[in-house]
Amino acid sequence: xxxxxxxxxxxxxxxxxxxxxxxxxxxxxxxxxxxxxxxxxxxxxxxxxxxxxxxxxxxxxxxxxxxxxxxxxxxxxxxxxxxxxxxxxxxxxxxxxxxxxxxxxxxx
Amino acid sequence: xxxxxxxxxxxxxxxxxxxxxxxxxxxxxxxxxxxxxxxxxxxxxxxxxxxxxxxxxxxxxxxxxxxxxxxxxxxxxxxxxxxxxxxxxxxxxxxxxxxxxxxxxxxxxxxxxxxxxxxxxxxxxxxxxxxxxxxxxxxxxxxxxxxxxxxxxxxxxxxxxxxxxxxxxxxxxxxxxxxxxxxxxxxxxxxxxxxxxxxxxxxxxxxxxxxxxxxxxxxxxxxxxxxxxxxxxxxxxxxxxxxxxxxxxxxxxxxxxxxxxxxxxxxxxxxxxxxxxxxxxxxxxxxxxxxxxxxxxxxxxxxxxxxxxxxxxxxxxxxxxxxxxxxxxxxxxxxxxxxxxxxxxxxxxxxxxxxxxxxxxxxxxxxxxxxxxxxxxxxxxxxxxxxxxxxxx
Numbered sequence: 001x002x003x004x005x006x007x008x009x010x011x012x013x014x015x016x017x018x019x020x021x022x023x024x025x026x027x028x029x030x031x032x033x034x035x036x037x038x039x040x041x042x043x044x045x046x047x048x049x050x051x052x053x054x055x056x057x058x059x060x061x062x063x064x065x066x067x068x069x070x071x072x073x074x075x076x077x078x079x080x081x082x083x084x085x086x087x088x089x090x091x092x093x094x095x096x097x098x099x100x101x102x103x104x105x106x107x108x
Numbered sequence: 109x110x111x112x113x114x115x116x117x118x119x120x121x122x123x124x125x126x127x128x129x130x131x132x133x134x135x136x137x138x139x140x141x142x143x144x145x146x147x148x149x150x151x152x153x154x155x156x157x158x159x160x161x162x163x164x165x166x167x168x169x170x171x172x173x174x175x176x177x178x179x180x181x182x183x184x185x186x187x188x189x190x191x192x193x194x195x196x197x198x199x200x201x202x203x204x205x206x207x208x209x210x211x212x213x214x215x216x217x218x219x220x221x222x223x224x225x226x227x228x229x230x231x232x233x234x235x236x237x238x239x240x241x242x243x244x245x246x247x248x249x250x251x252x253x254x255x256x257x258x259x260x261x262x263x264x265x266x267x268x269x270x271x272x273x274x275x276x277x278x279x280x281x282x283x284x285x286x287x288x289x290x291x292x293x294x295x296x297x298x299x300x301x302x303x304x305x306x307x308x309x310x311x312x313x314x315x316x317x318x319x320x321x322x323x324x325x326x327x328x329x330x331x332x333x334x335x336x337x338x339x340x341x342x343x344x345x346x347x348x349x350x351x352x353x354x355x356x357x358x359x360x361x362x363x364x365x366x367x368x369x370x371x372x373x374x375x376x377x378x379x380x381x382x383x384x385x386x387x388x389x390x391x392x393x394x395x396x397x398x399x400x401x402x403x404x405x406x407x408x409x410x411x412x413x414x415x416x417x418x419x420x421x422x423x424x425x426x427x428x429x430x431x432x433x434x435x436x437x438x439x440x441x442x443x444x445x446x447x448x449x450x451x452x453x454x455x456x457x458x459x460x461x462x463x464x465x466x467x468x469x470x471x472x473x474x475x476x477x478x479x480x481x482x483x484x485x486x487x488x489x490x491x492x493x494x495x496x497x498x499x500x501x
Contacts (some may be wrong), residue, residue, distance in 0.1 A: 006117070013252075019310060035182060039178060039181060041233050042178075042238065042239045043178065043236050044235075044236065045200075045236070046199045046200035046201075046236040046239045046240070046241045047199040047200040047201040047203065047239065047241075048199070048203075049201060051201060051239075096429065103181070103205055103206075103238050103239055104203075104205060106185055107185060107186075107187045107205070107206040107238075108185050108186050108187065
């Protein structure tokens with residue numbers, strides 16, 4: 001039982017690490033916070049499934065057509081590079097991103 | 109003779125009338141229901157369209173508030189509420205993001221609709237603020253509207269229904285006219301014939317009774333006997349027709365009648381008829397029974413059944429009469445009745461066999477008398493073999 005709890009904690013810790021190390025780190029350097037990107041995605045894709053799918057698609061193959069960046073930011077920062085994460089880790093990172101900023105259960 | 113339908117219309121015609129009327133009423137109700145539904149839906153659409161404009165305006169205001177909340181979501185978390193309506197927001201997969209009402213069955217394909225006295229408006233914002241693809245507004249419908257619609261439906265429904273019933277009545281009279289005329293003609297003919305029969309038949313019977321047949325030679329006595337049978341047949345027919353046309357005017361004098369005595373008396377009365385057909389008549393009294401009825405009417409009932417048993421019997425056939433505790437039955441070895449014709453036998457002018465004389469009114473009279481005294485008449489028959497009529501109480 002103790003082993004199981006330890007494994008779960010380790011897993012959660014590891015996936016949290018993926019998002020923090022691979023996403024937050026870079027976005028911290030940008031003038032627009034990472035949450036603002038989430039709300040822009042939400043504005044365009046509405047549901048969890050659509051949002052996650054669009055985000056994964058963009059991260060794996062970023063193009064001008066797929067980006068939700070505004071013109072000014074696009075000119076300044078350009079299109080990001082392809083993700084180095086494998087599919088599994090990318091999914092974990094996107095899942096955590098959704099969990100942190102989703103609207104469900106936050107409205108009063 | 110009564111001009112009322114009770115005596116003028118036959119059972120089958122009454123049945124046809126009932127079926128027609130039932131069908132007509134059913135048709136009227138169906139028509140009214142369809143018209144009512146169309147009117148209700150029309151009024152509902154009208155009411156919804158009146159509400160749509162105001163609800164759309166409120167929905168636009170709510171979308172602006174959602175937009176503001178979307179922009180400031182990192183600082184604000186309070187969902188915008190209003191006293192005028194309740195609302196809910198759903199994402200593109202129709203998953204509820206937040207709701208201030210309890211109804212979970214939203215018809216997303218509609219723009220505006222009514223459900224359980226509540227009006228719902230579905231609005232899709234141009235951008236998915238907070239992920240909102242569908243904004244649903246809920247308001248209570250005005251109960252006065254429904255009351256007014258029901259009142260109109262009820263008042264106009266009753267008026268149209270009554271008009272249709274009156275129309276149906278005249279339509280029915282129009283359809284019945286030729287049928288009624290035919291029945292009246294037949295009844296009038298019977299009444300006139302009856303009237304004309306009375307005096308000569310009485311004269312024949314009275315004179316025959318006065319003849320002392322023992323003093324006559326055998327050949328002449330036989331002829332007189334035949335005349336007697338003929339006169340009695342006509343007399344019976346006369347009595348039947350009189351009963352049929354004046355039944356409603358005949359007052360019953362009920363008394364306790366011993367059935368054994370009555371049946372024996374009638375066997376004697378019909379002896380001449382039986383002899384003429386060489387029939388053997390047997391009477392078995394298993395139990396002595398009495399009925400509190402009018403003697404003339406019970407005699408008429410027995411006579412009709414007995415004369416049928418004679419009339420439809422074959423030469424040298426047999427008639428067996430049995431009297432039990434609460435029934436009596438008359439069996440004859442006659443030509444029988446077809447199974448499908450048994451039910452029709454109680455109708456006036458219905459005859460099982462056209463080759464035998466008669467008007468087909470005997471069993472109709474039996475039925476009338478049986479109905480008056482709550483007697484149950486049952487016919488069982490084997491075609492070309494036998495017929496058994498059982499009267500029970």
